[in-house]
Amino acid sequence: MADATAPFLRIEGVSKTFGTFQAVRDVSLTITKGEIFALLGGSGCGKTTLLRMLAGFEEPTKGRIFLDGQDMTGVPPWERPVHMMFQSYALFPHMTVEKNVGYGLKHERMTAAQRADRVRDMLDLVQLSAFAQRKPHQISGGQRQRVALARALARQPKLLLLDEPLAALDKKLREQTQFELMSIQERTGVTFIVVTHDQEEAMTLADRIAVMDRGQVQQIGPPAEVYEHPATRFVANFLGSITQFTATVTATNGKETRLHVPAFGSEVIAGTLPNLVPGETLTLGLRPEKITLLRDRPDGPNVIAGEVKDLAYFGKDSLYRITLPGGDLLSVHAVNARRGGDSRPDWNDQVWLSFAPEAAILLRD
Amino acid sequence: MRARLSHWFNKRGWSDLIIGLPYVWLALLFLLPFLIVLAMSLATRTPTAPPFGYGGENPILNFNGYARLFTDDLYIRAFLTSLGNAAVATILCLLIGFPMALGLTRVSKGWRNILLMLVILPFWTSFLLRVYAWMGMMGRNSWFNQLLTDGWNWLTPEGWAVTSLPLMHSNFAVVLVMVYTYLPFMILPLYASLERLDPALDEAAMDLGTRPFGVFRDVTLPQSIPGIVAGGLLVFIPAAGELVIPTLVGDAASPMIGRVISDEFSSARDWPMASSVAVALLVIMVIPTMLYSRYQARADGAGGQP
Numbered sequence: 001m002a003d004a005t006a007p008f009l010r011i012e013g014v015s016k017t018f019g020t021f022q023a024v025r026d027v028s029l030t031i032t033k034g035e036i037f038a039l040l041g042g043s044g045c046g047k048t049t050l051l052r053m054l055a056g057f058e059e060p061t062k063g064r065i066f067l068d069g070q071d072m073t074g075v076p077p078w079e080r081p082v083h084m085m086f087q088s089y090a091l092f093p094h095m096t097v098e099k100n101v102g103y104g105l106k107h108e109r110m111t112a113a114q115r116a117d118r119v120r121d122m123l124d125l126v127q128l129s130a131f132a133q134r135k136p137h138q139i140s141g142g143q144r145q146r147v148a149l150a151r152a153l154a155r156q157p158k159l160l161l162l163d164e165p166l167a168a169l170d171k172k173l174r175e176q177t178q179f180e181l182m183s184i185q186e187r188t189g190v191t192f193i194v195v196t197h198d199q200e201e202a203m204t205l206a207d208r209i210a211v212m213d214r215g216q217v218q219q220i221g222p223p224a225e226v227y228e229h230p231a232t233r234f235v236a237n238f239l240g241s242i243t244q245f246t247a248t249v250t251a252t253n254g255k256e257t258r259l260h261v262p263a264f265g266s267e268v269i270a271g272t273l274p275n276l277v278p279g280e281t282l283t284l285g286l287r288p289e290k291i292t293l294l295r296d297r298p299d300g301p302n303v304i305a306g307e308v309k310d311l312a313y314f315g316k317d318s319l320y321r322i323t324l325p326g327g328d329l330l331s332v333h334a335v336n337a338r339r340g341g342d343s344r345p346d347w348n349d350q351v352w353l354s355f356a357p358e359a360a361i362l363l364r365d
Numbered sequence: 366m367r368a369r370l371s372h373w374f375n376k377r378g379w380s381d382l383i384i385g386l387p388y389v390w391l392a393l394l395f396l397l398p399f400l401i402v403l404a405m406s407l408a409t410r411t412p413t414a415p416p417f418g419y420g421g422e423n424p425i426l427n428f429n430g431y432a433r434l435f436t437d438d439l440y441i442r443a444f445l446t447s448l449g450n451a452a453v454a455t456i457l458c459l460l461i462g463f464p465m466a467l468g469l470t471r472v473s474k475g476w477r478n479i480l481l482m483l484v485i486l487p488f489w490t491s492f493l494l495r496v497y498a499w500m501g502m503m504g505r506n507s508w509f510n511q512l513l514t515d516g517w518n519w520l521t522p523e524g525w526a527v528t529s530l531p532l533m534h535s536n537f538a539v540v541l542v543m544v545y546t547y548l549p550f551m552i553l554p555l556y557a558s559l560e561r562l563d564p565a566l567d568e569a570a571m572d573l574g575t576r577p578f579g580v581f582r583d584v585t586l587p588q589s590i591p592g593i594v595a596g597g598l599l600v601f602i603p604a605a606g607e608l609v610i611p612t613l614v615g616d617a618a619s620p621m622i623g624r625v626i627s628d629e630f631s632s633a634r635d636w637p638m639a640s641s642v643a644v645a646l647l648v649i650m651v652i653p654t655m656l657y658s659r660y661q662a663r664a665d666g667a668g669g670q671p
Contacts, residue, residue, distance in 0.1 A: 057568055077571040090569035094587045103583075104573030155573065 008033040008191055009054075009159060014063035015215075016049050023049040025215040026063070031208075036185055036192040038206035040199060042238070046215040047195045051161050054193065055084045068158055078107075083157040087164040089148035091136040097147050098123070098132040104155040122150040125184060142173045149181070153188060162194045166201055178204055199239045203227070211235045233363050236285050242361065243330045247284040252276045256357060259284060265325035269301045270360035285361035288333035293320060294352045295345060302360075304353045306330065308345050318344065322353060399647075406430055406640035417636045430641030440625065440642060444649070447622040450536055450611075451604035454543040458551040458600045459593065461544070466555035466592075467585070470562075481556070484549050492546065496613050499542050503532035503614065538614040539621070543604050550603075551596035558592025559585070594657055602650050622646055 007030035016024040024046040031037045039047040052058045054065060056077035065072040072080065083104070091100050102119040110118070123129045126146035131139055136147065145165070152160055165181065166174045182205060185192050196202050202209050203223040210220045211234070219231040230236035233244065247259040250267060257272045261284060270284060297303060306322035309329065313336075320332045332353065336344070345351045407430075409423035410416060419425055434440045469480055487495060502509035510529050518526045532538055562585065570580040608623035615621065620628070622642065629639035 055568075055572055057571075077568070078574045078576050082572075084569070084572050086565045086569055088563060088565050090563060090565035092566060092569075092584060103570070103575075107574035151569075151573070 010066040012064045014060045017061045035207045038194045038202035038209045040202040041212035045212040047212050051195045056080045081158040083152040084161040085148045085152045089144050101150045122154045126150045160190045242285045244283050244285045249278050249280045263326040263328040264304045269357045283363040288331040290359035291332045291355045293332050293334045297352045302355050308349045402640045406644050408637045416634050430638045443622045443625045446619050447605045451601050454540050454604045455601045457544045462551035466552050469556050470559045505529040534616050539611050542610045547600040550599040554595040555592040558589050
């Protein structure tokens with residue numbers, strides 16, 4: 001048994017090439033025991049290929065994977081202490097729920113009674129004891145998902161891989177299942193790796209997220225860090241929404257930076273990046289919820305004039321599209337804290353926008 | 366009145382006509398002939414034309430034909446030979462066809478189309494021509510027979526050496542040609558049922574600790590049972606009633622049931638007896654098929670295929 005501080009799963013410079021297509025490029029990351037780790041990215045970003053390499057269905061073209069200190073190179077799927085919950089669930093249609101859950105246990109050295117006990121425990125865990133004798137096509141999609149989870153957990157894997165675990169469920173069920181997954185993970189203590197294209201799913205489920213694009217890991221960090229401090233423009237765009245502007249550094253004091261943003265028609269103050277020099281061009285990003293929308297000009301820095309071009313009223317909040325002095329559009333999210341429509345800006349109203357210096361995201365690439 | 370009629374016809378008539386036509390076809394060309402054969406099997410043989418009759422000095426219903434099925438061992442032996450040859454041919458088709466069908470599902474799309482084409486290619490030449498080709502190959506002087514003879518002489522002790530193998534006019538020849546002829550009927554339904562299987566199921570089984578052969582036994586095989594049964598029936602039923610192949614390459618001393626029916630009709634001119642044999646053959650074929658469909662229907666109701 002490796003000690004608790006050592007990385008439980010270590011992926012070292014893993015690449016995978018199919019013909020001339022590079023699905024995964026030089027990915028390195030470590031995952032600690034008991035963590036829920038999400039691989040987040042659009043389709044074709046290499047997240048599923050990476051997952052399949054962890055399960056043993058694909059061998060890395062380059063690089064190595066260590067699980068609990070053991071090199072996984074050349075270890076076939078059936079010998080890995082890694083189980084997978086498939087996107088399609090892949091339940092055996094000719095077996096009952098009970099047989100599906102117990103399937104992996106026939107390779108374990110245990111008595112029939114122990115096996116039956118384990119199956120019962122697993123079915124209790126996912127609250128499906130009443131459906132033990134049903135066939136997969138006789139239960140609902142959400143129940144199937146739980147059977148798949150119980151089956152994957154039955155052999156007590158060191159690592160559980162979940163391929164788009166919630167994609168096939170409808171919205172209501174998805175939210176409920178999300179919390180169920182988290183509580184099951186807490187109770188079993190198994191390390192989870194979740195592959196998903198859904199940023200909300202990744203943010204609510206995961207302790208840490210790796211955002212992938214074109215086979216490469218763009219950023220790894222806890223959800224709040226990846227959202228609030230995206231490392232690249234891709235990450236900033238992929239998680240939540242953001243409006244990006246070109247900005248030129250006019251002055252910096254190592255703590256704050258003055259930037260000229262042509263789209264705003266004025267200078268603004270933002271945080272800083274390492275080694276900024278005046279004259280450098282970079283990207284300034286603003287998330288819609290970080291901007292305050294006002295009818296009267298406020299005091300302080302970072303005040304921009306604008307005109308409401310479009311608005312969408314959602315009840316608890318509204319989304320505005322504001323035309324800036326330079327003609328660009330900026331999205332602003334405003335919470336409708338007060339009742340009564342008079343105070344809310346309407347179409348074609350002149351408004352003032354302001355944001356705190358630390359709310360602006362500076363991106364170099 | 367006419368307007369109402371044409372209204373009804375436009376509303377229901379076309380769909381009824383289209384649905385009804387196949388049933389009319391089946392009733393006219395399958396059910397009616399079968400009833401005629403059934404009626405003939407209960408008639409009495411007479412030296413008239415047609416050579417059977419009812420009533421008069423003969424009994425109205427004559428069960429002699431059916432009685433002879435159980436007493437004359439010619440018929441029992443013919444049935445056993447037929448069922449035996451058909452069973453061996455079906456099992457061989459399954460053993461050869463299963464890996465081929467499985468292979469078809471595992472190759473690339475381009476190869477799959479080429480290989481599927483090769484499976485059905487033999488149908489493009491005359492069936493008789495292909496049987497004659499086999500007759501030539503199995504003949505005592507053919508290269509094929511010589512090849513097998515050399516193999517036999519090399520494998521067996523000195524004293525067993527032969528100059529050629531008596532391949533023709535044997536059950537071996539019948540089974541060989543039947544396997545060759547009916548193999549596509551096994552491969553195609555098997556392929557259809559294997560192709561539908563989700564490859565993720567194999568991966569799931571592997572992921573849960575099962576080695577590749579175990580995956581085949583636990584996942585692929587149980588799910589392909591409908592395909593195996595369909596292919597089996599498609600091979601077994603025509604093989605058991607086969608007339609041409611046993612007539613051309615078979616052993617005349619132990620005829621198959623198709624040959625017996627044909628002989629009773631033409632040379633013996635005993636139409637009631639021939640009909641009895643035909644009805645018996647049909648019953649033997651239909652009962653297992655019906656049992657299977659009932660089992661299948663029950664499995665579908667309480668599980669089985671989604």
